[in-house]
Amino acid sequence: MTAVQKVAIAGSGVAGxxxxxxxxxxxxxxxxYEAKPELSALGSGISLQGNAFRVFDALGAWxxxxxxxxxxxxLNLRAPGPDAPIVAQLPDAKSGGPDYPASMGIPRAALAQIxxxxxxxxxxxxHxxxxxxxxxxxxxxxxxxYVDDESAGEYDLLIGADGLNSAVRDLIGIETKPEPTGMGIWRTFVSRPAEVERTELYYGGPVYIAGYTPTGEDTMYAFLVEKAEDRFGTSDEExxxxxxxESRAYGGPWNSIRADLEGGARANYTWFTQHLVDTPWNRxxxxxxxxxxxxxxxxxxxxxxxxxxxxxxxxELLTKRNAVDETLWDEFHARRVPRVKTVVEASVQLGQWQIEGNRDADTGGLFAAVARRMAEPV
Incomplete structure (x- = not known):
């Protein structure tokens, strides 16, 4: 007997x-229920790590x-400049354990469709x-x-997985909203040069970070992280x-990326945000x-x-418990909120160090600490 027999979910992203x-x-x-008329996967590609693979395996989709x-x-680190030399080759922690790779890139559209x-x-x-x-x-x-202002019936639970600008979050009176961190990112989906076999990052030059991640035998996505600007409404040509x-300071595989951009690859822009809803996440x-x-x-x-x-x-809790009660919600929050808080705070800190130009920051130590936490069972 599960704790629920009928559930509504808002949003067709990975969580929903x-x-x-x-x-x-x-x-x-x-x-x-998805508000968009069809499956949408904004952006170009996505980077994933071992703890995500564990979940995919549980879903049967790995x-x-x-x-x-x-x-x-x-992970490779390269220096800016025309030659773009590799200055460091860093190992990845296998946060999913030895049965999974450390990292993977995949086109967002392919992941969503699967x-x-x-x-x-x-x-x-x-729907x-x-x-x-x-x-x-x-x-x-x-x-x-209520769907499109008409009743869709009663459910045992509604799960709001409808993204940054969640309508469900507003409907239940939670006022916490994403806030800009001061960084913006350009992304594009391009062909993969044979030499690109893992994520490579360039620090320094006209932007905070330049980089790319392979997503397939012939594809990768490339990105430039800059100071947040009002780029919204910019034409495709602009x-x-x-x-x-912004990429001209970076050589190596960036020459191939620029050739694809000149050949018609599209660029898209978003801001980095941060937020964490206070406990509880349910009403x-x-x-x-x-x-x-x-x-x-x-x-x-x-x-x-x-x-x-x-x-x-x-x-897991909904299918192994007999009731949706405070005990269930207490366990859900105990297992999720501290872990998510670790990721949000570390991610924001890494970006802030870039904004401040802090060369003494223990970036490697922070990465390692988060990787150790993510390797723990969820």
């Missing part, structure tokens, strides 16, 4: 789809995801172009969910021009997970992994 897969596999009736991405070990297929195969009903616009939790054991100009029978509950700069590449872990822990 992971929750849908696990609940549907356990025989729970699941309706996932082999498909592994085959669609590019697994690698280690998770969607697994959710539907498990029996979840996915695109349907926005949750209201909740009524009058009863202690149910919540009425976005390409800015990324080309009665409505709960937040993933970016709805927390966000951080991708300086440690743990944002998606934390959303996946949220979904894994919550669904």
């Amino acid at each position: 789809l992971a929750a849908a897969i696990q609940l549907a596999k356990a025989g729970v009736e699941v309706d996932l 082999e498909d995801i592994r085959d669609a991405g590019f697994a690698f070990e280690g 998770l969607l297929e697994h959710a539907e195969r498990a029996g979840a009903r996915v 695109f172009g349907k926005k949750i616009t209201g909740v009524d939790a009058r009863a202690n054991d149910a919540v009425e969910v 976005a390409t021009r800015i990324m080309l100009e 009665g029978r409505v709960a937040l997970i993933g970016d709805a509950a927390h966000s951080c700069p991708p300086t440690i590449a743990q944002g998606a992994a934390q959303g996946l872990e949220d979904a894994f822990v919550l669904t």
Whole structure:
């Protein structure tokens, strides 16, 4: 007997789809509502680490995801300049344990499609172009969910996994919202030169960080992290021009990236944000997970992994307990909030050191401390 028999989920990101897969596999009736008209995966690629792979394995999706991405070990640091010499080769901690690679890059669209297929195969009903616009939790054991201003019926639980600008978060009166950290990032999806076999980062030059991560045999995504600017509404042509100009201080594989940009590869821009909703993340029978509950700069590449872990822990409790009660919520928060707080604070700190130009910061020590924590069972 599971603690829930019918659950609504808002959002088709990795956290929402992971929750849908696990609940549907356990025989729970699941309706996932996505406001966008189709599956959307903003950006170009995503970096993932071993603790995310553990969750994918539990979902039954690891082999498909592994085959669609590019697994690698280690991290290269290069110097700016025309020759872009490699100045350090750093090992990666295997936060998922010895059975998984240390890191992997994968196109966001491919990851989203794989998770969607697994959710539907498990029996979840996915509704695109349907926005949750209201909740009524009058009863202690149910919540009425409104979709496009009409009742979609009563559910045992509503999971708000609808991202940074969560509508569900607003509907239940949580005022915590993402705040800019002072950094912005340009991303583009390009071809992978054969010499790029792992993530490579360049520190110094006109931007805080320049880098790229392989996502497949022939693909990778490249990025430039700069001081946050009002780049929103920039035309495609202007976005390409800015990324080309800001990258000219970096040689090596950046020459290939610039050739792809000149050939039509598109650039997109977002700001880094941070937030962490205070405990509790639920209001009665409505709960937040993933970016709805927390966000951080991708300086440690743990944002998606934390959303996946949220979904894994919550669904584990819901499918192994007999009731949705305070004991369940207390365990959920005890297992998630301290771990997420570690990631958010460390990610923000790494970015702040870059903004301040702090050359004495113990960046390696902070990376190692977080990796050790992520290697612990969730």
